[in-house]
Amino acid sequence: MNEIEQYLAPRRLDEALQAMANGDATVLCGGTDLAPQTESGARQYTAKLLNIRRIDGLGGIAAETDQVRIGAVTTISEIRCHPALAEIAPVLVEAAEHFASEQIRNAASLGGNLCNASPAGDMIPPLLVLGASVELACWRGGAVQTRLIPLERFFVSPGKTVKLPEELLTAVVFDRPAADFVGKFRKSGPRPALEISTVSLALGARIADGLLSNVRVAMGSVAPTPLRARHVEAALEGKPLDAASIAAAVAATAEDAKPIDDVRASAWYRSHLVRVFLEEVLNDVRGN
Amino acid sequence: MENNLTAAPIVKKTLIGQRVRKPDAPEKATGKTRYINDMVLPQMLIGKVLFAGRAHARIIRIDTSAAEKLPGVYAVLTGKDAAGLKFGFVRDNVALKDQVRCEHDEIAAVAAETEEIARRALLLIEVEYEDLPGVFTPEAGALVGAPLVHQNFPGNKSLSFEFKHGDLAAAEALSDYVVDNVFRPHHVTHCCMGTSCAIADFDHNGKLTIWTQTQYPYNYKMDLAPALGISPGDIRVIQPPVGGAFGSKLDVYPYEPIAALLAKKTGRPVKVIYSREEEFKAAPTRQAAIIHMRTGCTRDGTLTFRSADVLLDNGAYTSWGPTIPVIMMRTTSGHYRVPVVDFKAQAIYTNNPYAGSFRGYGNVQTTYATAQQMDMLADLVDIEPLEFHLKNAQKSGEVTPQKSFLRECVLAECLETAAKASDYSRKRKEYAALRDLPGRYKKGIGLASSIHNAGGAKIHKSDGIGTILKVDDFARVTVITGASEIGQGIDAVITLIVAEELGVPLEHVTIVNNDSDIAPWDVGVHASRTTFIAGNGTRRAARKAKEQILNAAAKMLDEPAGTLELRGGSVVRDNCGTPLIELDRLLRRMHFQAEPELVMVSDYYEPKSEPEGAKHISDHSAAYSHAVHIAEITVDTLTGEIKVDKVTVAQDVGRVINRMGLEGQIEGGIAIGLGYALSENMRIEKGMLTNPCFRDYKLITAPEMPPLDLHFIESNCAEGPYGAKGVSELPTIVIAPAIANALYNATGVRIFNPPMSPEAVARAIDETRQAGGRRESE
Incomplete structure (x- = not known):
């Protein structure tokens, strides 16, 4: 002790x-x-x-330029209620909507959610489809040194990241999504509030002339870390959003999602939900 | 006022059926209430328990020397300190164990200056175990050659029950349709917001005072005494405000004698309080069971028989859980008119956590089966379900095979009211027609009902209550009653009844009911009995006081006896309401006159019910009641999520006493029942609980509570206070099968092993689709 x-x-x-x-x-x-x-x-x-809550400059959302920067101590509530983010990256705001409960959203920070490195971390899939990176800072050689790591390479295993013990996650940054970018988020659990995701899924893609490009699909709780679903992405990249491509993408989830049985759900149910959610978000985009 | 002929008449206004706030509500809402968990006594030590953390093992060696040496530690106890001090229904439990039979077995206990020191001391206790093969299902426990949980219980056999009525073979031969299913109701737990806690202190005469959350303070003394080797007479029970009980505090659990043993050893008050994780692991559960149920009926929809073969997972020790067949068989034999009944139940010891009593007590499990089989039979007969239910519904004056006398029975009215209010029959047909059409979201509607004792249950030698009532010189009334307040609202009911009878303001009534050295005997809060029993006791005592007061008033005022009444704080002429004298002035005159008298009365009320008896053929409750729930749901057939859109309730409440309290009991009961139905589940793997936290054990939260449409049917029970019946368990009992029937209506699947979690529902729907259509087997 x-x-x-x-x-x-x-x-x-x-x-x-x-x-x-x-x-x-x-x-x-x-x-x-x-x-x-x-x-x-x-x-x-x-x-x-x-x-770290009182450190100057570690909070706040800067969304005015080509690069969006969210300080590490920004709360989930701040993300949820940020008008500019709702315009630029609604997929992130949507995830914040479904994050735990009001009390926890008011206290929990974005940086904490990432550093906790839970496979079920709600903010991770939307940031993965936004192509986000994390900024890590440390004190070395008598000065503050920083490095930028793509979020996709940040997670190692449950609870573990590439961040060194002397490093602090200071911000999350991502390029302002293009005008034709669409993003969707979906999570599930047995009840609507205070739920740890059984699985979560985010989709981000550009749609021009009916064709998908820059497709990113991210999943939570289907592997030791949140992941980019490369096979699903490949099934969609450059394709029109039709029944055939959706079916192919849904079939490809088996290649990407390798869930386990645990106290919250069986592997069967997680794989099933990933298919359901993917089909749902793709149909959503198609419907719009 | 006396002789003042101009005083305005005081009109008779009844409080019965009004909405009355719980007296302790403001203090609870503002955080002023000091729960037992908040209590600190001078010199108090903190007790902590070392749990085994394994399901079945021998203790090879236990070394407490390092813990004893830790500064701030006052006592360390192990199994040898409780050796021979057996307690429990069949004396199979002991406060501290010398062998491990379940995960939460208490191996050692420490009393220390602070919780921190106590925790450190636990870490210093060295225990060497030899793990033993265990039994983790009742089927496994019943196998020949299965490891024994207790050497003196061969075959792992715990309690068994049997009830037979009529010729089963003949009834089966008569049956055109028989449904035959195995239901496996699961382990859930009470999740009281106030975790288990006890504070014990001995005086120099060896008398124990125990502050505890118990909901049965008098028999509690009898049950606690053998765990300590002292006389029940040497125990004083004090019940501070509690954060919930729901049946979980209807027995002695080891932390209570542990607190007392530590207090005895140290000579100081000792408090044991569980963390949430300890609470999940060590508090009792709802009884898990395997119910093989069969019900038959004729072509015209008349029930012919019901049989139930029940196997109970006793867990490692015998508390109230394995006694639930007492009520399971009443439902098997009495839920609708069942001419032939065959019930048997066997409890088998396992190395799992053990069950206590829990609101709904056996009837939650049984009704999950009976109410679904009623729905299945209606479809087989191809009869409108409402008509099928009405055809088999008992009427007033009928007697069940176990001799439950249904004096005032309004089941038919409950069925008709709920069906009409929800447009049940039309919707059920409409949703069934949509069931096999494409579409992700499906609507369903389901009806379920049940019967429950509503006037106590005489499972002890007495089901009575003592009441003492005094009225002081200022017309303030004190009721000293055996009725415990555990949040259910008996305080409001008693206050209301006293105010009704004595015409005093509600705020002028004080209740003393938390000290066994002061308040008279009561059997405890269970069996939906307290409003019925304590309500009667209070009314009888209040009427005695009223009679004394009015007789004195008549004499003093020279008015004819029998013409006066108490109203609005005064004595009035009953016929016109003319006030004659303020009550407090009258009381002072009575007290200070030449022949002084004080108003202090007592009453012992014993309901007119028969002891349960070994054969279970008795009118064991003073009243019985029915409730009907109709659940309307939307099912996401892909994720399996069930959203409960609305619940219509029609319940025989006898008579509404406190409308607000009644609504609260129904709403709270449904919240517990919804959790049971949809999300709550103790995941126990080889005896070990894998989800001992609210993150992974899902209670129903506010956003999931559906709108409720409540209909109170007043049957006016002759024996009940003002006609009231007990109400609190039926809401928990009926909701799960109503949802199960709605799920079938929506999707064509049934979940025989609750909860109806999203995963269970999605899997059942997926399996049905793989099998190429709706299962017809049910």
Whole structure:
């Protein structure tokens, strides 16, 4: 049983990164994953608890330029209620709508949802179809250093990412989607509120002259990490959205989704839901 | 006022059937209530329990020396400290175990200065186990040569029950249609928002005071005493406000004697309180069962027989769970007019968690079967289901094969009211016609009903209640009653009845009902009995007080006896309402006159019911009641999600007493029943609970509560207070099969192993489609 010996709540990023430099800090933001995980014993606190909520410049949504930037400590509620995001990336806002409950949305941060690296993380599939990257910062050589990692390469296994212990996720960035971009999100679980996704699915694509291009399909809870469904994407890329391409895409889910049986659902049901959701979102786009 | 002839008459206004707020509602809503979980006593230590965390094992070695040395630790107890102190129905349980029979077996307990120290101490206890093969289903437990859970229970056989009536073979021969299914109702748990908690303290005479959440404080003493090796007379039970019980506190569970054993050892008050995870693992469950049920009827739709062969998963110890056949058989024999009945049930020990009682007590499981079979038979006979139900519905004055006397029976009226309000027959036909047409979303409507005891259940030697009522010099009334308040609202009912009888404001009534050294005996909160039994007790006591008051008033005011009444805080002439004297002035005069008298009365009420008896042939309740639910649902046939759009309820409530409390009981009962039907499920793998948290154990939440259309049918029960019957369990019992029947109407599938989770529904629909159409087997 580890005890917290030091609580830090810096105002400046460089202070926070220096405090993390030894890789021994437990990062706290909304605490909506950290608190239950430490309570259940799944995770232990380290001696140093670092609250990043008050760091200047780590929050906020900048959506005015060609690149959209969402600060790591931005809450899910802020995303859900952001008028510009609703215009530019409704798929992300839609996922925020379905995220846990009002109380948790008010506390949980986007950065936390990504760093928790749950295969069921609700914000991940929509960011994958938006082609997002994450910005990681650390204190090295007496200065703040940053690197940018495509979100798709961020996740390693449940709870594990490529982020080093001394690094802090500072922002999520993605290119402003083209005017002909469409995005859809779907998740399911036995009840409408406070639900961990049984599976989740997001679609992002451009549609010009009835043909799909730049198709991205992302799935959650069908593998150890959220993933891009390459076979499904291939079945759709360059195709018109018709019954044949939809059927081919649905059939291709078997190549991408490799779910397991667990306490929340069987592998059969997850595979079934992926087919249902994919067909549903494709028909949705087709209908519009 | 006396002699003031100009005072305006006080008109008679009844409170019966009005909406009355629960007296404790403002404090609960504003967070002022101090639950037992909040309580801190001077010098109090915190007790923590070391659970086995394995389903079946021998304890090779246990070493507590390091834990004992930890500063701040005052006591460490193990199985040897409770050796021989057996408790439970069949004396198969002990507070601290020397062998492991289920995951949550209590192996050791620590009392320490703080919870943190107690936790650390638990980590320092070394236990070496030798795991043993276990039995995890009743079928496996019943096999010859199966590992024994208790060496002294051969064949793993726990309780068994049997009831037979009529000639089964002849009835089967008469039957044109027979439905035959196996239902497997699952494990769920109560999920009280206040987790299990007890605080124990001994005085220097060896008398134990225990603050606990129990809902049966008097028999509780009898049940707790053997776990401690003390006399029941040396136990005082205090019941602070609780965060729910629902039947889960109708027995002694090990944390209670553990708190007491730690208190005894340390000489200080000790509090044991469960975390949510501990609560999921260690609190009792609803009884899981395997019900093989058959029902027959003739071509014209007359029921011929019902048989049930029930196997119960007893779990590792015997609490109330395996006693549910007492009610299961009443439903098997009494749900509609069943001329021939064959019921048997056997409980088999397993290494699973064990069940207690839970709102609906056996009837939830049985009605899931009987009400679906009624629906199936109606389709087989090809008769309008409403007509089929009405044809077999009992009428007032009928007696069931077990001799339940249905004095006031309004089942037909409940059926007709609910069917009409929901347009049941038309919709059922319409949805069935749409069932096999293309379309992802399907609508369904389903009807279910049930019967339940509504005037207590005399499963103990007595089903009575004691009441003491006093009225002070200021006309403030105190009711000292055995009736426990566990959130169900008996406080509001008692207040309302006193105000009704004595004409005093509701706020002038105080209830004392939480201390076994003060309040008189009551059997406890169970069997939908408290409004019926405590309502009668309160009314009888209030009427005695009223008689004393009015006699004194008549004498003092020189008015003819029998012409006065209490109304609006005054004595009035009954016929015209003219006030004669304020009640408080009268009471002071009575008290301070030459021949002084105080108003303090007592009453013991025992309902007119017969003891259950070993043969189960008895009129065991003072009243019986029916409820009909009609559920309207939309099914997503691809994801399997069921959305409940509306529930129409028609229930025989006898007479509405507190309308707001009644609505609350029906709504709350349906919420519990919906969770049972749709989402709640303890996933137990080889005896280990895999979802001990609200994240993975899904309660029904507010957004999923459907609109309810409530119809209260008043049968005016002769024995009930003002005609009332007990109400609280039927809502939990009837909703699941109503949804199951609606699911069939919508999709043609039935789920025999609840819950009807999205996955179960999607799989059943998918299998049916693979098989090339709707299954006709049901």
